[in-house]
Amino acid sequence: xxxxxxxxxxxxxxxxxxxxxxxxxxxxxxxxxxxxxxxxxxxxxxxxxxxxxxxxxxxxxxxxxxxxxxxxxxxxxxxxxxxxxxxxxxxxxxxxxxxxxxxxxxxxxxxxxxxxxxxxxxxxxxxxxxxxxxxxxxxxxxxxxxxxxxxxxxxxxxxxxxxxxxxxxxxxxxxxxxxxxxxxxxxxxxxxxxxxxxxxxxxxxxxxxxxxxxxxxxxxxxxxxxxxxxxxxxxxxxxxxxxxxxxxxxxxxxxxxxxxxxxxxxxxxxxxxxxxxxxxxxxxxxxxxxxxxxxxxxxxxxxxxxxxxxxxxxxxxxxxxxxxxxxxxxxxxxxxxxxxxxxxxxxxxxxxxxxxxxxxxxxxxxxxxxxxxxxxxxxxxxxxxxx
Amino acid sequence: xxxxxxxxxxxxxxxxxxxxxxxxxxxxxxxxxxxxxxxxxxxxxxxxxxxxxxxxxxxxxxxxxxxxxxxxxxxxxxxxxxxxxxxxxxxxxxxxxxxxxxxxxxxxxxxxxxxxxxxxxxxxxxxxxxxxxxxxxxxxxxxxxxxxxxxxxxxxxxxxxxxxxxxxxxxxxxxxxxxxxxxxxxxxxxxxxxxxxxxxxxxxxxxxxxxxxxxxxxxxxxxxxxxxxxxxxxxxxxxxxxxxxxxxxxxxxxxxxxxxxxxxxxxxxxxxxxxxxxxxxxxxxxxxxxxxxxxxxxxxxxxxxxxxxxxxxxxxxxxxxxxxxxxxxxxxxxxxxxxxxxxxxxxxxxxxxxxxxxxxxxxxxxxxxxxxxxxxxxxxxxx
Numbered sequence: 001x002x003x004x005x006x007x008x009x010x011x012x013x014x015x016x017x018x019x020x021x022x023x024x025x026x027x028x029x030x031x032x033x034x035x036x037x038x039x040x041x042x043x044x045x046x047x048x049x050x051x052x053x054x055x056x057x058x059x060x061x062x063x064x065x066x067x068x069x070x071x072x073x074x075x076x077x078x079x080x081x082x083x084x085x086x087x088x089x090x091x092x093x094x095x096x097x098x099x100x101x102x103x104x105x106x107x108x109x110x111x112x113x114x115x116x117x118x119x120x121x122x123x124x125x126x127x128x129x130x131x132x133x134x135x136x137x138x139x140x141x142x143x144x145x146x147x148x149x150x151x152x153x154x155x156x157x158x159x160x161x162x163x164x165x166x167x168x169x170x171x172x173x174x175x176x177x178x179x180x181x182x183x184x185x186x187x188x189x190x191x192x193x194x195x196x197x198x199x200x201x202x203x204x205x206x207x208x209x210x211x212x213x214x215x216x217x218x219x220x221x222x223x224x225x226x227x228x229x230x231x232x233x234x235x236x237x238x239x240x241x242x243x244x245x246x247x248x249x250x251x252x253x254x255x256x257x258x259x260x261x262x263x264x265x266x267x268x269x270x271x272x273x274x275x276x277x278x279x280x281x282x283x284x285x286x287x288x289x290x291x292x293x294x295x296x297x298x299x300x301x302x303x304x305x306x307x308x309x310x311x312x313x314x315x316x317x318x319x320x321x322x323x324x325x326x327x328x329x330x331x332x333x334x335x336x337x338x339x340x341x342x343x344x345x346x347x348x349x350x351x352x353x354x355x356x357x358x359x360x361x362x363x364x365x366x367x368x369x370x371x372x373x374x375x376x377x378x379x380x381x382x383x384x385x386x387x
Numbered sequence: 388x389x390x391x392x393x394x395x396x397x398x399x400x401x402x403x404x405x406x407x408x409x410x411x412x413x414x415x416x417x418x419x420x421x422x423x424x425x426x427x428x429x430x431x432x433x434x435x436x437x438x439x440x441x442x443x444x445x446x447x448x449x450x451x452x453x454x455x456x457x458x459x460x461x462x463x464x465x466x467x468x469x470x471x472x473x474x475x476x477x478x479x480x481x482x483x484x485x486x487x488x489x490x491x492x493x494x495x496x497x498x499x500x501x502x503x504x505x506x507x508x509x510x511x512x513x514x515x516x517x518x519x520x521x522x523x524x525x526x527x528x529x530x531x532x533x534x535x536x537x538x539x540x541x542x543x544x545x546x547x548x549x550x551x552x553x554x555x556x557x558x559x560x561x562x563x564x565x566x567x568x569x570x571x572x573x574x575x576x577x578x579x580x581x582x583x584x585x586x587x588x589x590x591x592x593x594x595x596x597x598x599x600x601x602x603x604x605x606x607x608x609x610x611x612x613x614x615x616x617x618x619x620x621x622x623x624x625x626x627x628x629x630x631x632x633x634x635x636x637x638x639x640x641x642x643x644x645x646x647x648x649x650x651x652x653x654x655x656x657x658x659x660x661x662x663x664x665x666x667x668x669x670x671x672x673x674x675x676x677x678x679x680x681x682x683x684x685x686x687x688x689x690x691x692x693x694x695x696x697x698x699x700x701x702x703x704x705x706x707x708x709x710x711x712x713x714x715x716x717x718x719x720x721x722x723x724x725x726x727x728x729x730x731x732x733x734x735x736x737x738x739x740x741x742x743x744x745x746x747x748x749x750x751x752x753x754x755x756x757x758x759x760x761x762x763x764x765x766x767x768x769x770x
Contacts, residue, residue, distance in 0.1 A: 018682045019682055019685070021682075022682035022685040022686055022689070023682075023685055025685075025689060026685045026688060026689050029689060029693060030689065030692055030693060030696075033693055033696055033697065033711075034696070036708055036710050036711050037696055037697075037702065037707050037708065037711045038702075039708065040708045041706050041707075041708075042510075045510075045511050045512060045513070046510050046511060046512065048512065075509070075515050117554070118554060119554050119555075119556060120554055120555045120556070121555075121556040121557075122555060122556070122557050123557070124557070125557065127512045127513060127516055128512075129555075129557075130516050130520075131512070131515070131516050131519060133551050133554075133555055134516065134519045134520045134523050134549075135519070136554060136555075137523050137527075137548060137549035137551075137554075138523050138526075138527070140548040140549065140554060141523070141527040141530060141531075141544075141545060141548040141549065142530075143548075144544055144545075144547065144548040145530055145531055145534050145544070148531075148534075148536070148544055149534050149535070152535070152536075153535060156534070156535055159534075160533075160534045160535075163530075163533050163534065164530075170502075170522050170525075170526050171495055171500065171502055171503060171522075171525045171526055171529055172502060172503050172504075172505055172518065172521050172522040172525055172526070173502040173503065173504045173505070174504075174505055174507070174509065174518050175504055175505065175506045175507075176506075176507070176508065176509035177473060177476055177477060177506065177507065177508045177509070178473070179473075179477065182477065182508050182510055184477055184478055184479050187478070195688070199684065199685065199688070202684055202685075297400075297401070297403070297404060298403070300404070300684075301403065301404050301407050304404075304407070304408070304586070304684070305407070305411065307684070307688075308408075308411060308412075308582070308688075309411050309414075309415070312411075312415050316692075317415070317419075317575075317578065317692075317695070317701045318419055318701060319478065320478055320479070320480060321418070321419075322478075323474060323475060323478040323480050324418070326471065326474065346474075346477075350473060350474075350477065351470075356470065
């Protein structure tokens with residue numbers, strides 16, 4: 001009997017083409033939109049080699065080998081900080097004033113003509129200009145040390161210069177953030193998969209509606225039949241899960257294999273998490289479908305809170321929202337299913353298979369069991385004096 | 388008139404949904420605007436960055452380092468667990484986390500020194516900049532001390548050497564964009580309006596497009612044009628009621644500054660957008676009702692989210708790629724966001740008139756298309 005009902009419910013679900021179509025459109029269209037919207041933001045925020053013009057004169061050219069040591073400066077990852085063009089001042093100004101799109105445009109001019117007063121000339125404020133200012137300030141420090149030493153104790157100058165050559169390692173130790181994909185905009189994809197999963201609740205809520213006599217004609221017929229309600233509901237849940245999980249997997253497959261979005265962490269676990277999350281969404285709908293004798297509209301409203309408000313708080317609309325909630329009211333992130341699902345993907349990316357990931361998965365699985373069990377318990381002994 | 392009145396009767400049955408949706412979306416808008424009120428110090432708006440600092444040394448030198456960081460950046464001292472710190476840096480809430488270890492000052496000139504650690508995303512220019520800047524100051528002080536200067540002399544000389552006022556020549560002083568609370572709130576409101584209007588009014592309009600009701604209306608003496616106009620007027624009136632509700636909540640949240648020219652112009656912008664949303668509703672409702680009604684939740688989310696992302700409601704326009712912006716230009720949310728940006732930058736009515744016009748063109752297009760599709764389906768069903 002279970003198999004028979006399962007096949008019937010599966011056919012009903014498959015014939016609901018509009019729901020399947022729009023769910024697919026939701027995941028594919030928004031995924032594509034996110035891909036094109038956020039693909040370049042992180043790349044643009046990356047450290048790039050800054051084009052700079054260096055102006056020297058005959059007297060200062062080669063002094064302390066400043067310009068060549070400038071070109072040797074490197075970021076933590078080993079890439080060069082500066083791309084130097086040695087030109088005269090007029091040519092440097094021309095390069096500085098070029099259009100933004102011009103590949104020869106420089107971000108600033110390092111003016112080494114007066115070695116005691118090294119200047120930086122820029123056209124605007126920005127990251128590149130600030131990095132240049134930091135670089136120039138280091139050279140000004142060396143010059144300042146020499147000048148101040150000459151003022152204070154000229155006899156010490158040779159010691160000071162030899163100290164420069166034997167300079168100890170920096171007092172600042174850089175540590176880079178861990179994680180497979182450090183692009184913060186990947187969280188939009190986490191939130192999208194999460195929303196798809198939680199939206200599966202709309203498929204879950206149909207299961208109890210289809211076997212409650214006060215909800216639909218089919219429900220009335222099922223109610224008077226000899227089929228056990230638990231058998232009917234479990235078969236209905238399984239068929240809904242197969243459709244919804246397929247939709248989620250198609251969406252995730254599209255993101256990871258076609259759009260090549262790097263979710264970070266083990267890809268198999270990403271798929272497993274998405275599948276478990278979809279089951280949580282269905283079980284949520286199943287549970288809400290059993291609460292009291294609520295009308296269909298009231299149930300939709302309750303589920304809408306979970307989908308829209310939960311999605312918002314987990315960072316679907318504004319990526320920082322989850323962090324803001326974590327700072328102000330962390331308990332919300334612990335109990336909001338959308339936030340927990342998003343956190344499972346995030347933990348997998350940043351920390352791999354860790355305690356944090358296990359906690360999130362345990363919550364997803366535990367809550368699914370509670371919702372399904374709760375729903376089944378509530379569905380028992382429901383009888384109707386009149387309809 | 389009969390259609391107009393019936394429309395309101397149906398809408399009344401959805402009032403709990405309207406109130407609930409309005410409450411949720413307004414809460415969202417208020418939460419977002421509270422967050423963005425601090426945006427003048429976030430990574431993408433200004434070179435003054437948010438940095439988290441922990442000073443375990445609490446020595447003269449460490450205090451000087453903290454003072455220097457305060458002079459350059461927006462420094463925070465909140466206490467978080469290690470995982471949370473990583474989450475905050477990943478989410479770009481802070482650019483870097485700087486930890487000054489105990490014993491830093493005592494050991495900084497010795498061979499066995501305890502270094503300041505800085506955690507950041509090494510891929511990002513901002514993180515690298517903070518690390519470079521911090522290194523420039525701390526190592527600079529150590530260099531002066533190694534050259535025989537006292538700590539206070541070393542700090543003073545380093546500060547002199549790195550004082551940008553003394554060596555940076557800038558043609559112009561671009562201060563970057565800072566967003567006011569009012570701007571952030573008004574920027575999020577189109578999503579609220581779209582969600583409320585589409586979610587709550589779509590079933591009501593679609594009810595009239597159901598086969599039975601539509602057929603009954605068509606055999607009456609009411610012309611198809613009058614019927615469609617009544618539906619449009621009904622949805623417009625309800626949209627305006629939603630708009631008034633949203634504006635009242637916004638006014639209460641913003642306070643007396645709501646009556647400033649900026650806010651009133653922003654409110655006018657939202658009014659036009661609300662009208663356009665009403666026309667969008669008519670367009671969507673002109674399609675066969677059964678399929679649209681069954682997929683209402685997904686459909687409203689697709690439209691609400693995609694319009695908001697493409698139009699620069701959730702993510703600032705300047706951060707979006709050119710391809711996205713070129714698609715966004717066809718949407719009213721884009722022109723709403725552009726108009727709001729101009730208003731925020733001090734623009735008057737004449738500077739945003741073109742944006743209002745573009746929003747209205749979209750609305751007229753939706754309305755014309757919706758009425759045409761509806762007319763054609765009625766004609767086809769008759770034949």
